[in-house]
Amino acid sequence: MKTEERRAIQLVIGVVVVLALAGGLASLGYQQVAKRQQLMERLDELETVTNSIGMQLVKVPGGSFTMGSEEYGPTREVQVMPFYIGTHEVTQAQWQAVMGYNPSLFEDPRRPVENVTWLEVQGFLEELNRREGTNKYRLPSEAEWEYAARAGSESRFFFGDDPGQLRRYAWFGVDSRSGTAPVGQRLPNRWGLYDVYGNVWEWVQDCWHDDYSGAPDDSRVWGGGDCSQRVVRGGGWANRAGYLSSALRGTYEAKFEDASNGFRVVMTP
Incomplete structure (x- = not known):
């Protein structure tokens, strides 16, 4: 040729x-x-409420699910009553509006508030309830958090088992100079929750137990155990994919503060 x-x-x-x-x-x-x-289009069909500081909460239907995994067990069937949960992690602007100051390291009103202890979050919830004229705002129980995160799924992630898809849904594996991201930058789960994995670890109400032996079979907060330690869920911006899943759980002292720890609220119907 x-x-x-x-x-x-x-x-x-x-x-x-x-x-x-x-x-x-x-x-x-x-x-x-x-x-x-x-x-x-699916999110448009969900029932949501928005409060006076712009928090949007979506109604999670009641039902049952298998909580835990082989690594975080023993697994059990848990019955969950309906509740509302924040579609986003609480932002710095929302914390500022309620508490009058911003404790966050990565300052940006659109980013999740961080550097808050579990105890400080209790103070925020007390003030939020006073401001809204109710007593319905609180942290999710560990069971409620996992139920809402899974959104009907039984896989490692709410979208399946492939960690290669995580970048579409989670802000994670970020170096310490960048830190958190504005909430809602990735895709939500089918119940409308953004940043379920990554961005900040999320405090829940439960005391720490090493495993689920003796845990209740409903979604109420699990007391007892070591209540100086509280549960966190979801993983944070600095974590690798191995720290992100619907079942993974961690713990910190209730008085511990870190730029990787934040929260989202729930509201009792």
């Missing part, structure tokens, strides 16, 4: 490859846009 003919064929092949790649990328981009659109 002559050199000119070989070059011509190579050029044609190159053009075909480029077009194929472009088509594939366009198809992938279309799929992502379509998925986001489907999620948005």
Whole structure:
């Protein structure tokens, strides 16, 4: 084959490859846009409430689910009553509006509040309830948190078992200079919760127990155990994928503060 003919064929092949790649990328981009659109349409059907400081909470239906995993067990069936939960982690702007100061290291009103202890969160909830004229705002129980995070799923993540998909749903594995991200930058789960994994670890109400032996079979807060230690869920911005799952649980002292720890609220119907 002559050199000119070989070059011509190579050029044609190159053009075909480029077009194929472009088509594939366009198809992938279309799929992502379509998925986001489907999620948005589904979220429009959910029942939500918004309070005076702009917190949006979505109603989670009652039901039952298998809580835990092989690593975080023993697994058990848990019955859950309906409740409302924040679609986003509590932001710095919302904390500032209630408490009058901002304790966060990564200052930005759109980012989740962090550097707050479990005890300080109790003070926030007390003041929020006073401000809203109710007593219904609180932290989720550990069972409520996992039930809402799973959103009907039984897999490692609410979207399946592939950690390669996490970047679409979670802000994680970030270096210490960048820290948190504004809430809601990734895709939500099917019940409308954003940042279920990553961004900040989320305090829940329960006292710490090493495993679920003797845990209640409903969604009430589990007391007893070591109540100087409280449970955190979801993983944070500095964690690798191995620290992010619906079942993974951690613990810190109730008086511990860190730039990786925040929370979201629930509201009793």
